Amino acid sequence: MRFLPAGDAALIVEFGDRVDPALNDRVLALDAALTAAALPGVVETIPTYRSLLVQYDPLEIGAYDALVERITALAVASPEGAAAGAGAAVSRQWAVPVAYGGPFGVDLDEVAARHGMTPEQAIETHLSGDYRVYMIGFAPGFAYLGGLPEALHTPRRENPRSRTPAGSISIGGIQAAVASMELPSGWHLLGRTPVRTFHPGRAEPFLFRTGDHIRFRRIPHDAFEPLAHRAEQGEPVAELLTAAADGQGTT
Amino acid sequence: MTGDAVSARGDDGGGGAVLVLRAASPLATVQDLGRVGWQRFGVSVCGATDAASLSAANVLAGNPPGAPAVEFTLDGGEWELAGAPLCRVAVAGGAFAIAVDGRPVASWRSVTLHEGSRLRIGPAPDALRGYLSVAGGFAVALQLGSAATHVRTAIGGLDGRALRADDALPLAGGAAGSAPAGPDRMLDPASALPPRTLPVRVVLGPQDDYFTDEAVAAFLGSDYAVSREADRMGYRLDGPRLAHRDGYNIVSDGIAAGSIQVPGSGQPIVLLADRQTTGGYPKIATVITSDLAAVAQSRPGDRLRFAAVPLAEAHAIHRAWRSRLAGLAGRLTPVRGDLDSETLLTKNLIGGVVDARRA
Numbered sequence: 001m002r003f004l005p006a007g008d009a010a011l012i013v014e015f016g017d018r019v020d021p022a023l024n025d026r027v028l029a030l031d032a033a034l035t036a037a038a039l040p041g042v043v044e045t046i047p048t049y050r051s052l053l054v055q056y057d058p059l060e061i062g063a064y065d066a067l068v069e070r071i072t073a074l075a076v077a078s079p080e081g082a083a084a085g086a087g088a089a090v091s092r093q094w095a096v097p098v099a100y101g102g103p104f105g106v107d108l109d110e111v112a113a114r115h116g117m118t119p120e121q122a123i124e125t126h127l128s129g130d131y132r133v134y135m136i137g138f139a140p141g142f143a144y145l146g147g148l149p150e151a152l153h154t155p156r157r158e159n160p161r162s163r164t165p166a167g168s169i170s171i172g173g174i175q176a177a178v179a180s181m182e183l184p185s186g187w188h189l190l191g192r193t194p195v196r197t198f199h200p201g202r203a204e205p206f207l208f209r210t211g212d213h214i215r216f217r218r219i220p221h222d223a224f225e226p227l228a229h230r231a232e233q234g235e236p237v238a239e240l241l242t243a244a245a246d247g248q249g250t251t
Numbered sequence: 252m253t254g255d256a257v258s259a260r261g262d263d264g265g266g267g268a269v270l271v272l273r274a275a276s277p278l279a280t281v282q283d284l285g286r287v288g289w290q291r292f293g294v295s296v297c298g299a300t301d302a303a304s305l306s307a308a309n310v311l312a313g314n315p316p317g318a319p320a321v322e323f324t325l326d327g328g329e330w331e332l333a334g335a336p337l338c339r340v341a342v343a344g345g346a347f348a349i350a351v352d353g354r355p356v357a358s359w360r361s362v363t364l365h366e367g368s369r370l371r372i373g374p375a376p377d378a379l380r381g382y383l384s385v386a387g388g389f390a391v392a393l394q395l396g397s398a399a400t401h402v403r404t405a406i407g408g409l410d411g412r413a414l415r416a417d418d419a420l421p422l423a424g425g426a427a428g429s430a431p432a433g434p435d436r437m438l439d440p441a442s443a444l445p446p447r448t449l450p451v452r453v454v455l456g457p458q459d460d461y462f463t464d465e466a467v468a469a470f471l472g473s474d475y476a477v478s479r480e481a482d483r484m485g486y487r488l489d490g491p492r493l494a495h496r497d498g499y500n501i502v503s504d505g506i507a508a509g510s511i512q513v514p515g516s517g518q519p520i521v522l523l524a525d526r527q528t529t530g531g532y533p534k535i536a537t538v539i540t541s542d543l544a545a546v547a548q549s550r551p552g553d554r555l556r557f558a559a560v561p562l563a564e565a566h567a568i569h570r571a572w573r574s575r576l577a578g579l580a581g582r583l584t585p586v587r588g589d590l591d592s593e594t595l596l597t598k599n600l601i602g603g604v605v606d607a608r609r610a
Contacts, residue, residue, distance in 0.1 A: 004457035007537030008565035010507035012457045019502055046290045046505035048529055053505025055290075058569045064562065135503060137529030140294045140404055144503070180293070181404065198292070200394055200406065206292040 001026075001075055003068055008058055009043075013071060014051040019146060019174065023050040024134050028211045029078035030071070039070055047210045048135045049144075092212045093241040096178065098169050099224040100126075100191035105169070107188040111154055123218065125149050126169075126190055131176060131214040136206070141180030141198030143208050148176040160186030167193045167228075169216065178214070194227035195238045202234045215241075268335035268426045269419035270385060273369065276328035280483075281389060281408035281420070282382075282524075284317035286397035290528045296508065297399035297407065300483055300524045300547035301380055302540075303445055303576055304344035308382035310579040311341035311361045311436055318388035319398035321414065324380050327372025328416075332364040335422060339363050339386040339431035340370060343438070345378020345548070360437035360586055361386075379550045386431060387424020401525055403484070436583040443582040445572050447545040450558035453511065453536035454565050458501065461533035462513070466493040470535055474554045475519065481551055484525040488555065492517035495533060503531045509538030509546075511557075521546050539565045541572035 004012040013030060016023040031047045034054065041060030046053040054071065061067045100123045101108040112122035131147040138144075148171055156172045161184060164170070168179040172187035179185070180198040193216075197207045208214070217239075219227070231237045272279070282305065285298025299305035299322055306316035321327070327347065332338050341361040342349055349356045350371045356362050358381075364370060375381065391398040391408060400408025409418060422429045438444070459467055475490035499515045506512070510522045512532040521538060522530075523546065536559065538546060549555060560568070 005454050005537070005562050006457045006505070006507035006534075007454050007509050008539045008562070008569045010505075010537075012504060014457075014504070017502055044288050044290055046528055048504045049502050051504040053290075053507065055507065058566045059573055064566060135529060136291065136293045137503060138293060138527055140289075140292060140406065142293050205395065210291065 001072075003071075006053060010053055010055045011068070012051050012053050013075065016050045019049050019134070021132065021146065024132070024146075024211075026075070026078070027052050030075045031210075033074040033078045034071065037070070037074060039067065041067070046137075048137065091242075092209070094208070094212060094214045095217045095239040095241055096193050096195055096214055097219040097223070097227060097237065098191040098193050098216045099219055099221050100169075102221060104221065104224065105189050105191035107157075108190050111152070111171070111188050111190065114154065115151060117151075122152065122190070125151050126171075126176075127216050127218060129176070129216070131216075133208050133210050133212045133214065134175075136208065136210055139180055139183050141196075141206050141208070142183070143178045143180075143197060143214075145176040145178065145214060146174075148174060150174075154188055156186040157188065160184055164189060165192060167195060169193055178208070192224065193238075194224050194231050195236070196231045199231070199234060207236055207238060267333075268338070268422040268424075268429060269333050270338070270340070270389075270422065271331045271333055271419045272328055272414050272416055273331050274329035274371075275416040276323040276326055276372075276414070278324040279321050279328060279414040280400035280402065281319050281391050281398050281414070282322040282400060283319045283398045285524065286395055286399050286401075286407070289395050290505070293528050294395060294406065295401050295404070295525050295528060297397070297401045297483075297524050299382065301344060301378075301382075301544035303544055303572075304378075304380070305382045305384075306576050307359070307438055307440070307444060307579055308341045308343035308384035309388075310583065311343060311359070311438060312339055312384035312386045313361075313432070314384060314386065314388050316576065316579070318384065319391050320382045320384040320389070321420070322380055322382055323372065326374045327381055327383055329372070330370040330383070332366055332368050332370075333419070334366070335426040335429050336366050337363055337431065338422060338429040339435065341384045342372055342381055343384075343440075344381035345375030347375040347378070347381050348373030357437070359440050361431070361435040363431050363435060378548050380548060385420075385422055385424075385429060387422055387428040390421040390423040399524075403525065433585075435586040437586050438579065438582055439584075443575075443579060445541050445544075445575050447548055449545065450556040451542045451545050452539050452560045452565070452568065453509075453542075453557050454539060454562055455536045455559050456534070457504075457537070458533035459535050461495055461497070461499075461501070462535050463494050463496055466495070466517075467535065469493060470519065471557055471559055474556055477549050477551050477553045477555065478518075479551045481549075482525070483523055483547075484527075485523055486521045486546055486549070488519050488521065490518070493519060493535060499532060501531055501533055503529045506530050506534070507537055508540065509543050510534045511536045511538065523547055539568060541568055 170187035405411030475488035
């Protein structure tokens with residue numbers, strides 16, 4: 001674990017430099033512990049794959065070294081209990097509907113061919129993954145997922161698209177993603193979900209939290225529009241299979 | 252258009268009191284001090300790129316420092332007061348060429364508009380971005396706790412977009428609450444505001460160890476020119492190429508305000524208010540809070556130079572900066588009626604600010 005300065009009002013607690021569920025567990029455990037501790041002057045945090053950015057108010061934290069000591073103590077206290085402690089707060093399971101291929105996933109056939117599969121096999125492989133939300137970033141509600149089956153690991157496109165549809169279910173390298181809005185992307189588009197992971201008018205604007213688990217569920221193409229309409233009205237459309245013990249997680 | 256904007260927010264208590272943008276600005280958005288608490292969901296902080304100047308405009312208008320105001324780029328367009336007999340407004344950020352119904356008015360002061368008055372805000376020699384505040388603030392629906400506009404993701408402000416001609420911004424104070432109490436006020440930016448001087452101070456890291464020693468030395472020892480790719484999200488700079496030790500991809504981590512990321516091109520990018528929350532390029536250094544305005548107020552072709560300060564010194568500078576901002580209200584002075592002496596003073600201020608910036 002390293003403390004890296006990020007200017008005069010933020011620091012980064014770095015647990016490692018790899019994509020690794022064990023590192024992400026430690027990030028989430030510290031994030032939960034910091035939220036619970038409500039240290040004076042800590043403004044907000046950004047959990048990522050392998051680090052936690054802590055934004056602070058230099059006028060409110062007291063001595064900087066004391067803040068670092070407190071965070072260190074919280075991090076040291078939490079790694080063993082990371083899976084159990086933070087896991088209880090954040091591990092939720094979602095079933096997310098996806099319309100694959102055709103106009104919904106314009107890269108499906110090409111990705112399948114690249115891996116010597118039929119499009120159906122590629123869909124089955126993507127559906128077999130147990131995904132984990134490693135990080136939400138890039139855009140509001142954009143979920144970076146780990147857990148893509150190795151048979152589908154695919155280098156990013158040489159030419160990124162300047163626009164991809166909201167709800168795109170994509171893969172890039174060893175990662176997968178659920179896009180929250182229309183965005184530029186260099187990833188391969190396998191399908192689309194009617195789910196809106198970010199809906200500013202909904203009571204809970206953001207559906208997913210870092211640490212959530214996701215399973216994809218295939219829907220027929222003609223089921224997309226009705227579900228998209230319900231999502232527009234504020235329904236989650238995705239199904240919460242198991243809720244967190246405290247129901248709130250780390251927000 | 253005007254009617255839509257007003258009726259959509261007809262229950263703001265403003266009773267139809269609005270400031271109408273009659274001639275558009277190149278880029279004008281509603282901003283405050285930013286959106287707190289949503290970065291973990293990928294939501295950009297946004298807010299004023301020059302927080303000190305936004306605070307000054309608000310204090311001049313008699314508002315709390317972080318009230319929603321208009322941030323404009325290059326010039327502020329032309330505004331008309333409607334639905335209220337009087338409204339106190341203030342412009343800050345630089346020596347903008349301001350006129351009320353054709354009569355020149357200094358920047359860094361409040362001025363009282365009458366119904367139908369036209370406020371014209373032309374460019375400034377010493378600043379790229381300015382702030383327009385109204386007494387009582389603008390009545391803009393908060394989204395995720397803030398009025399700040401993020402155009403890229405259509406969040407906040409007026410329908411999540413930049414302002415265009417005929418937009419009407421409702422006055423939160425209404426016809427009564429926007430009228431001035433007491434004389435108009437002014438601020439001397441040279442003494443009241445933190446100076447926007449070079450070099451821009453940075454704290455090295457979080458990933459300075461991803462760069463060669465030569466790259467760090469070049470970064471701190473060279474001039475960098477602001478490229479044409481410079482906006483509220485970030486400023487790409489042109490200068491000596493900064494070499495990475497081992498590649499330029501890192502597993503994404505969080506991005507703080509002022510982070511200077513260096514992609515494969517080796518040309519640094521200073522990330523500002525509209526920055527993304529996470530990113531996968533190494534960051535050689537981070538501009539300290541007080542000096543973000545010096546970057547955001549520079550324009551393509553301007554030259555920047557960076558100097559590293561130890562973290563403890565950065566914290567001391569931060570405390571002094573905040574203390575200066577907290578003292579803004581105490582530095583207000585009444586505007587004298589004598590326009591000639593006011594014009595003279597403005598000229599002196601312009602000279603002082605320009606000298607400091609070019610030093």
